[in-house]
Amino acid sequence: MAQNDWVSKDYYGDLGVSSKASQDEIKKAYRKIARENHPDAKPGDTAAEDRFKKAAEAYDVLGDEKERKEYDQFKAAVGSGGFGGFGRSGGPGFPGGFRQTQSDFDVSDLFGDRSGGGFSEDGGLGDIFGGLFNRGGGARGAARPTRGADVETEITLDFAEAAKGTTIPIQLTGEAPCNNCHGSGSRSGNPSTCGECSGTGFTSENRGAFGFSAPCSRCGGTGQVITDPCPHCSGTGTVNRTRSITVRIPSGVIDGQKVRLAGQGEAGPNGKPAGDLFVTVHVRPDRVFNRSGDDLEVTVPVSFAELALGDTITVPTLDAPVRVKVPAGTPDGRTLRVRGRGVPKRGGEAGDLLVTVQVTVPKNLDAAATSALRTYAQAERDSGFDPRADWAGSKRK
Structure with missing residues (x-):
């Protein structure tokens, strides 16, 4: 998930912890939610499955100290410092006692949806917000994914296999770690620290009365750049290939139930964690x-x-x-x-x-x-x- 998608996310809330929680507390909260809402524990419960997926997504970010730091910085920028503050009576976003009345203020002016607004700078604030959230004609690129894509597949089992549990080999075609660079994307296996953001993944920018912190446009928010790209994967760290994995199906699965295999989805770019594999199980009826x-x-x-x-x-x-x-x-x-x-x-x-x-x-x-x-x-x-x-x-x- 790109950092610009974090705007609508509340990962701490999804795990039920405070923003001051320790890594150990975050891990315990995730394990508790995963245990109680796992598709195996509550088959067919869509609400539990949604809670499970949200917790897994939250833990992918908060469970990694670097990712968590970037998330906290980004949310702080969006929630307060990054946008100053829109006040109708001389707030921090409008210094010098400037007042904006309700009659001449339209939120569409901020995003460049109207022309001729008094808040334009190089085409309106839409350029600023567009750069930060990948909207409009912003110059900034979207932040790179923090994990690989989830994969869904289906299998069909005999009645006895589903009841007793089994292991079954399946083949998947998709992004997998490059064997040549071991997923780093670098020929030498050592990506360089981004000089634009000094490895933080974020850059700060001031435009008039506004201060913004946004994902670094050079490294995509990763804090690293590939200066010697691997010739086999062109520096992405992944290649498209077919791989075979063995799926363990627990005993007692029912028709239509999904089994989640963490980290068995598509590989993440440049060594990022892989996504998850969701296997939908179909069960053949038995004549006895x-x-x-x-x-x-x-x-x-x-x-x-x-x-x-x-x-x-x-x-x-x-x-x-x-x-x-x-x-x-x-x-x-x-x-x-x-x-x-x-x-x-x-x-x-x-x-x-x-x-x-x-x-x-x-x-x-x-x-x-x-x-x-x-x-x-x-x-x-x-x-x-x-x-x-x-x-x-x-x-x-």
């Missing part, structure tokens, strides 16, 4: 299993005899099959719970396996089976069992 949170659901076909007499059946899981006891007299459609054989959770635990039994009726019976079943049916009637006893009456109530 469904999920309900961390619980694994499976419907098992059984016979009437197994339910009536009770039995022990074999049920598949994500790993080895398990034996499940079906109590005698179990009704069709009942769900049996097997603890700890569901989807793995963080910390080594797992959800449960929910086994729903469903009677399957045979389509063809041989003579012996038919005779035996008729004998049973008669015995059932003789015992007084009526599966529809009180059924019609209960339906009318």
Whole structure:
């Protein structure tokens, strides 16, 4: 992100710390926010994902002492000293008791949107603000990015891979560190200190009653210049190439969830930190299993005899099959719970396996089976069992 984009940012507020916070306090605040709002911890929560991204962006700047110093200087210039102060009654921005009334003051005059304004200097204050914020016809160039671009990609996993977690290799094409100069952009690997800003990344300028601090136009706010550019990357420190990385997908991801890999995005220019990689996971449906949170659901076909007499059946899981006891007299459609054989959770635990039994009726019976079943049916009637006893009456109530 360029320094001129810092105007609208409140990185201290995004991390919930004061501008006097120590580096250790900043790190702790970032880790707490990242842990609580990580896409893995709150899948599908867009508000948490936005908070997570804001905290990551803030930490990229405030977590680096040099970047933090530049950010503080820039915000101080924008917030007070850089713009003096616009007062309607002789403020620091208008010395000598100058008064500007509401009727003849238009903020558009400041940015050169109107011609003939009384505040023009070489085309109006739009030239001044344009140089600082890269607006209008300002002569200053935009500050260079402080990190590489984020990258988004997608992968598709089988149901079991998503539930248990896996590692998968992917190929990405984009900006990567130059192998020749190791990302510095310098043939010798040693960029020089910028003589324009003495390595601070900022220059000061006075125009009439206004004083401005802006990113150095020569080094783009980095404080360094490349005097011996690398021939392979033309001094940028990055080259476009295809690289292969291994992505670790944690257990329990759901369809559409994003996994963030910090620092695996595109390389930053001239040794700046890389961006992040966001992997959107798609999950193929399974013909046997469904999920309900961390619980694994499976419907098992059984016979009437197994339910009536009770039995022990074999049920598949994500790993080895398990034996499940079906109590005698179990009704069709009942769900049996097997603890700890569901989807793995963080910390080594797992959800449960929910086994729903469903009677399957045979389509063809041989003579012996038919005779035996008729004998049973008669015995059932003789015992007084009526599966529809009180059924019609209960339906009318």
